Amino acid sequence: xxxxxxxxxxxxxxDVHERYRDLQxxxxxxxxxxxxEADPDLFAxxxxxxxxxxxxxxxxxxxxxxQSISKAFVLALVTDAIGHESVHExxxxxxxxxxxNSVIALELNNGSPMNPMVNAGAIATTALMPGRDGAAKFEAxxxxxxxxxxxxxxxxxxxxxxxxxxxxxxxxxxxxLTSYDRLRIPAQEALDxxxxxxxxxxxxxxxxxxxxTLAAGGVNPRTGRRVVSAEVCRDTLAxxxxxxxxxxxGEWMFEIGLPAKSGVSGGIVAVAPxxxxxxxxxPPLDRAGxxxxxLRTCAxxxxxxxxxxxxxx
Ligand code: GLN
Numbered sequence: 001x002x003x004x005x006x007x008x009x010x011x012x013x014x015d016v017h018e019r020y021r022d023l024q025x026x027x028x029x030x031x032x033x034x035x036x037e038a039d040p041d042l043f044a045x046x047x048x049x050x051x052x053x054x055x056x057x058x059x060x061x062x063x064x065x066x067q068s069i070s071k072a073f074v075l076a077l078v079t080d081a082i083g084h085e086s087v088h089e090x091x092x093x094x095x096x097x098x099x100x101n102s103v104i105a106l107e108l109n110n111g112s113p114m115n116p117m118v119n120a121g122a123i124a125t126t127a128l129m130p131g132r133d134g135a136a137k138f139e140a141x142x143x144x145x146x147x148x149x150x151x152x153x154x155x156x157x158x159x160x161x162x163x164x165x166x167x168x169x170x171x172x173x174x175x176x177l178t179s180y181d182r183l184r185i186p187a188q189e190a191l192d193x194x195x196x197x198x199x200x201x202x203x204x205x206x207x208x209x210x211x212x213t214l215a216a217g218g219v220n221p222r223t224g225r226r227v228v229s230a231e232v233c234r235d236t237l238a239x240x241x242x243x244x245x246x247x248x249x250g251e252w253m254f255e256i257g258l259p260a261k262s263g264v265s266g267g268i269v270a271v272a273p274x275x276x277x278x279x280x281x282x283p284p285l286d287r288a289g290x291x292x293x294x295l296r297t298c299a300x301x302x303x304x305x306x307x308x309x310x311x312x313x
Contacts, residue, residue, distance in 0.1 A: 017057035026284030026292035034162035038283040044204035048212035049276040067263030111180025117243040134189025148210040150222035160199035204279040211269040211277025257308030268294035
């Protein structure tokens with residue numbers, strides 16, 4: 001199957017934006033102090049087709065930090081570097097059922113992070129990037145995520161500083177990973193590289209293009225450049241399907257039926273394999289940390305565009 005004609009996709013995006021712009025539910029994340037200053041009214045929706053065309057509605061020029069959505073693309077880069085088997089063995093691909101910053105998940109499983117979408121697994125995954133130290137690994141991440149977006153991504157220094165000064169919990173997780181001998185570099189270096197990857201600035205358009213690159217088997221529809229292999233896209237999307245929306249991943253799959261990843265600054269990327277991807281930005285979050293308008297928007301578009309992977313044709 002493919003997407004409907006361009007004009008009807010554009011109309012749908014305008015409709016969904018109109019429908020949820022006044023929805024006042026959820027609250028902006030504040031555990032990273034500077035994120036509390038985000039404007040709760042910002043709302044942007046973008047859809048990038050795997051075949052190239054782009055559709056947008058709302059505040060699509062707003063930039064926000066990618067946060068946990070980076071985990072999906074760093075997983076893709078690491079899978080490309082070390083392969084399917086090693087990701088399975090070293091990082092794990094099962095849902096924890098616990099919040100993203102859980103320390104218990106790590107302890108329960110003898111120091112195995114369980115999956116790359118929770119902080120423990122994400123920090124371990126970042127440490128598996130090619131590069132001799134944390135700085136080199138971050139450089140490879142910045143370059144790789146920029147290739148997914150099709151333009152150079154830069155760091156929001158204010159958010160980086162704010163998170164670096166307040167991420168005691170992640171520091172504890174990184175130290176635990178070291179105690180279980182899961183990191184090959186110093187915990188502080190792995191943590192810094194991870195915090196930097198979370199501070200990269202993106203727009204809803206960027207998220208849509210990054211997702212569409214996964215939908216298109218690894219070729220960026222904006223640049224035509226191959227970023228990762230089709231096998232890597234398949235593996236990444238499988239992990240997003242089971243773990244991308246925190247402990248709400250099951251409910252998300254039940255309602256929307258698409259692999260997706262969210263982040264605490266209010267972004268969501270949802271991928272329709274072979275077709276394209278939706279990027280949404282709206283800061284107010286539900287209790288699990290998923291954007292409220294983002295969730296509704298993806299549910300609406302999945303239904304209206306017939307994107308649910310489990311629906312019979
Ligand atoms: N940088 C954030 C953290 O590690 C990302 C969390 C998220 O988006 N859920 O806490």
